[in-house]
Amino acid sequence: MEAYIKGIGNISPQRTFDNSTFLEEIIESARPFMTCIEPNYKEFIEPIQLRRMGRILKMGVTASRICLKDAGIELPDAIIAGTGLGLLQDTEKFLTSMLNNDEKFLNPTSFIQSTHNTVGAHIAVMLKCNKYNYTFVHSNISFESAILDSLMQLKENPDSNILLGGLDEMTDQHYQITERAGFWEKSQNAISKGKGHSKIIPGEGASFFVLSKKQSKTNYARFSGVNTFYKPENTNEIINRINKFLESNNLSVNDIDLILLGQQDQFGDEIFNGVREKLFQESIQTWYKHLCGEYNTSTAFASWLAANILKRQVIPEIIKMKKQNKKIPLKNILIYNHFRNIYHSLILLSAC
Amino acid sequence: MAELTEKLKKEIIEVLNLEDLETDDIENNAPLFGDGLGLDSIDALELIVLLEKNYGIKLEDPKEGKNVFYSVQAMADYIEKNQKN
Amino acid sequence: MPPRVVVTGIGIISSIGQNIPETLQSLKSSKSGIGPITNLNTIHKGTIPVAEIKLSDEELAELAGFTDKDYLTRTSLLGIIAAKEAFNSAGLEIESTYQGVKTGIVSATTVGGMDKTENYYYDFLSNNKYTHYVYTHDCGHSTEKIAELFGIKDYMTTVSTACSSSANAIMFATRLIKNGIVDRVIAGGTDALSKFTLNGFNTLKILDSNPCQPFDNNRMGLNLGEGAGYLILESEEIARKNKSKILCEVSGYANTNDAYHQTASSPDGFGAYLAMKQAIEISGIHAEDIDYINAHGTGTDNNDLTEGIAIEKIFAPAVPKVSSTKPFTGHTLAAAGSIEAIFSVLAIANRMVFPNLNFKEKIGELSFEPVRNLIENIEINHALSNSFGFGGNDTSLILSKY
Numbered sequence: 018m019e020a021y022i023k024g025i026g027n028i029s030p031q032r033t034f035d036n037s038t039f040l041e042e043i044i045e046s047a048r049p050f051m052t053c054i055e056p057n058y059k060e061f062i063e064p065i066q067l068r069r070m071g072r073i074l075k076m077g078v079t080a081s082r083i084c085l086k087d088a089g090i091e092l093p094d095a096i097i098a099g100t101g102l103g104l105l106q107d108t109e110k111f112l113t114s115m116l117n118n119d120e121k122f123l124n125p126t127s128f129i130q131s132t133h134n135t136v137g138a139h140i141a142v143m144l145k146c147n148k149y150n151y152t153f154v155h156s157n158i159s160f161e162s163a164i165l166d167s168l169m170q171l172k173e174n175p176d177s178n179i180l181l182g183g184l185d186e187m188t189d190q191h192y193q194i195t196e197r198a199g200f201w202e203k204s205q206n207a208i209s210k211g212k213g214h215s216k217i218i219p220g221e222g223a224s225f226f227v228l229s230k231k232q233s234k235t236n237y238a239r240f241s242g243v244n245t246f247y248k249p250e251n252t253n254e255i256i257n258r259i260n261k262f263l264e265s266n267n268l269s270v271n272d273i274d275l276i277l278l279g280q281q282d283q284f285g286d287e288i289f290n291g292v293r294e295k296l297f298q299e300s301i302q303t304w305y306k307h308l309c310g311e312y313n314t315s316t317a318f319a320s321w322l323a324a325n326i327l328k329r330q331v332i333p334e335i336i337k338m339k340k341q342n343k344k345i346p347l348k349n350i351l352i353y354n355h356f357r358n359i360y361h362s363l364i365l366l367s368a369c
Numbered sequence: 370m371a372e373l374t375e376k377l378k379k380e381i382i383e384v385l386n387l388e389d390l391e392t393d394d395i396e397n398n399a400p401l402f403g404d405g406l407g408l409d410s411i412d413a414l415e416l417i418v419l420l421e422k423n424y425g426i427k428l429e430d431p432k433e434g435k436n437v438f439y440s441v442q443a444m445a446d447y448i449e450k451n452q453k454n
Numbered sequence: 455m456p457p458r459v460v461v462t463g464i465g466i467i468s469s470i471g472q473n474i475p476e477t478l479q480s481l482k483s484s485k486s487g488i489g490p491i492t493n494l495n496t497i498h499k500g501t502i503p504v505a506e507i508k509l510s511d512e513e514l515a516e517l518a519g520f521t522d523k524d525y526l527t528r529t530s531l532l533g534i535i536a537a538k539e540a541f542n543s544a545g546l547e548i549e550s551t552y553q554g555v556k557t558g559i560v561s562a563t564t565v566g567g568m569d570k571t572e573n574y575y576y577d578f579l580s581n582n583k584y585t586h587y588v589y590t591h592d593c594g595h596s597t598e599k600i601a602e603l604f605g606i607k608d609y610m611t612t613v614s615t616a617c618s619s620s621a622n623a624i625m626f627a628t629r630l631i632k633n634g635i636v637d638r639v640i641a642g643g644t645d646a647l648s649k650f651t652l653n654g655f656n657t658l659k660i661l662d663s664n665p666c667q668p669f670d671n672n673r674m675g676l677n678l679g680e681g682a683g684y685l686i687l688e689s690e691e692i693a694r695k696n697k698s699k700i701l702c703e704v705s706g707y708a709n710t711n712d713a714y715h716q717t718a719s720s721p722d723g724f725g726a727y728l729a730m731k732q733a734i735e736i737s738g739i740h741a742e743d744i745d746y747i748n749a750h751g752t753g754t755d756n757n758d759l760t761e762g763i764a765i766e767k768i769f770a771p772a773v774p775k776v777s778s779t780k781p782f783t784g785h786t787l788a789a790a791g792s793i794e795a796i797f798s799v800l801a802i803a804n805r806m807v808f809p810n811l812n813f814k815e816k817i818g819e820l821s822f823e824p825v826r827n828l829i830e831n832i833e834i835n836h837a838l839s840n841s842f843g844f845g846g847n848d849t850s851l852i853l854s855k856y
Contacts, residue, residue, distance in 0.1 A: 132614075
């Protein structure tokens with residue numbers, strides 16, 4: 018199952034919402050967490066709607082609008098989103114109001130907008146899109162679930178255009194709570210534990226794609242495959258699963274021109290380093306979380322990155338892990354991510 | 370009454386996040402819903418909360434809202450009639 | 455040729471029963487689970503009726519085979535209890551490899567771990583007493599706990615689309631099997647009652663202060679409930695190979711969007727109409743083949759009228775038997791789709807139609823009225839189950855006799 022990426026809209030901690038540029042300027046990692054560079058929403062959303070939209074809703078709706086325009090599509094045939102935590106700001110607003118006011122005088126708007134499928138729903142209302150509309154909410158494989166559903170949709174309905182998105186936001190309060198709970202401590206097998214910074218840097222973003230089975234000169238790249246797995250026994254199992262995944266796509270590790278890793282700093286951890294050293298010595302080795310931070314749907318950002326690399330045949334220096342000669346042309350990119358060795362994901366992108 | 374309508378306009382702008390509006394932009398007798406300010410059913414619910422929180426008036430039946438929230442003037446009249454002092 | 459997908463096991467817990475036999479008994483004897491709040495610590499105790507499961511979190515943990523040191527949310531516990539029953543009823547055994555049968559889980563929830571988060575939120579902000587529950591908040595957590603219990607590693611995910619969530623989980627699971635991604639899926643959903651949801655719905659002014667009256671001209675709103683329901687779905691080939699007891703088939707499914715408003719349905723129920731129409735098309739049957747509709751029927755002014763209009767548009771003048779079972783279980787939110795799909799399975803398997811309790815007077819604008827009393831000894835070949843959620847998310851499933 019595979020699909021072409023026809024259009025993209027990406028709002029991230031880098032200046033990415035303008036599709037004509039590609040990481041010309043790099044914005045450094047911020048502490049304690051990275052926040053998005055946001056466009057002027059008034060250019061994308063009518064004031065009467067904008068006024069009560071929470072931040073991630075604005076981000077998601079705008080990224081989808083940019084994406085649809087980029088793809089030249091007005092009405093998609095399905096809207097499929099993935100989010101790890103949904104609309105945090107609205108959830109917090111309603112919850113704290115409820116707790117602080119003893120359940121009195123509560124405002125409906127933030128409750129309504131705390132529902133996880135709000136972004137998908139809002140896009141549907143704006144476009145008057147009566148079609149399939151799903152939201153997956155499962156930790157750091159939420160976006161991967163949405164990719165799989167999109168690919169299945171296209172297998173079932175090959176003439177469709179699917180609007181696929183991955184989004185998550187970070188808030189001060191959520192950071193405070195999770196930081197206190199030790200969520201952002203680097204794991205035991207992180208190489209950098211004990212050296213310099215011991216904390217993972219969270220991030221956020223909203224990345225949308227239009228997928229289609231139709232070839233076109235303006236397509237970015239193809240999603241050629243996706244796979245997720247849970248709590249592997251050891252690195253050998255991970256390596257076996259990666260090999261099996263590539264085999265099922267008629268590829269081997271030698272076909273992977275560039276490996277894009279979800280490690281949280283340049284030192285990596287035992288798992289990322291093991292995979293990199295054992296399987297991808299010959300591939301261009303890159304990482305991406307210094308650009309967008311750690312969040313549940315960061316692989317959506319990574320997909321934006323990979324799609325642009327394949328279309329432009331350019332690898333931004335900032336993502337390279339070491340000096341390596343570029344292979345011409347770049348044909349296959351594998352994104353490999355895991356968080357705390359719980360959910361692992363593989364996303365394969367190929368040139369058109 | 371003029372004080373109340375002015376206060377109401379400020380509160381409506383705040384509660385409904387009508388950021389680009391000033392109190393001068395809202396006429397006392399202009400319809401708030403539909404073609405007027407373009408408010409919708411969620412805004413009506415927010416106004417019900419406003420009524421209770423700021424004026425102590427509980428609107429049990431949301432259907433009554435159509436009349437009570439017709440315009441700023443209608444709201445002011447309702448408040449004057451029903452406010453518990 | 456994509457495989458047919460069949461149901462080989464079901465498991466449930468709600469205010470009308472802790473398992474399938476208890477639930478069926480309640481359905482047959484018109485025993486509703488709606489009543490005053492006892493568990494939830496809220497100012498609305500005594501004013502808002504709900505369909506609460508009269509077991510504390512500790513009692514649920516015991517029933518599920520866990521202790522409070524396992525730090526499981528109420529949502530997770532309900533899910534585990536129902537999933538266990540489904541699993542056992544399908545004759546499956548917990549093992550790390552499923553003898554070459556690719557097995558997955560697709561669950562659904564809206565509340566997630568909010569039942570714990572809302573109790574400990576101030577602690578989260580100020581101390582480390584309850585940090586375990588910071589990690590249990592997100593929607594995927596309860597799914598993961600069920601997956602772990604059954605050793606499922608091949609595929610897992612969670613759907614969250616408000617009130618249509620678990621109907622969507624069932625639809626997605628069915629498509630996963632048809633597309634050959636997995637051979638067997640445990641599909642369904644779970645939601646516990648929480649102050650967050652209770653207060654949220656209260657601000658929308660759509661709660662009834664009495665037991666709900668779906669499709670009644672004088673209906674005043676919905677009652678919230680809690681529960682979990684899971685179905686074991688398998689490809690026909692696997693089910694026959696393993697000699698599983700086949701309860702029925704998932705023959706039709708559709709998800710559409712009303713695209714009208716965040717919380718209200720369009721006046722003509724367009725999204726609902728499309729969902730039912732497309733589900734019928736997928737199943738390859740005709741509208742007149744539907745013997746029973748388990749309606750979404752929440753009891754709100756808006757839903758019942760628009761759902762009724764949509765039903766009439768497709769079925770009139772021969773509207774099949776329609777009932778909403780929400781006067782039994784309340785509106786179990788993310789679990790509603792799977793709980794009510796299970797009721798359709800029970801209708802087919804037991805040859806009965808469950809009543810739409812509390813009904814007195816037909817809605818003026820509609821031509822049909824729902825089923826008032828239990829009907830027994832009736833052939834149900836095809837049952838249509840509707841779940842319509844916030845955000846205009848409309849899903850219809852068709853369960854058919856195999």
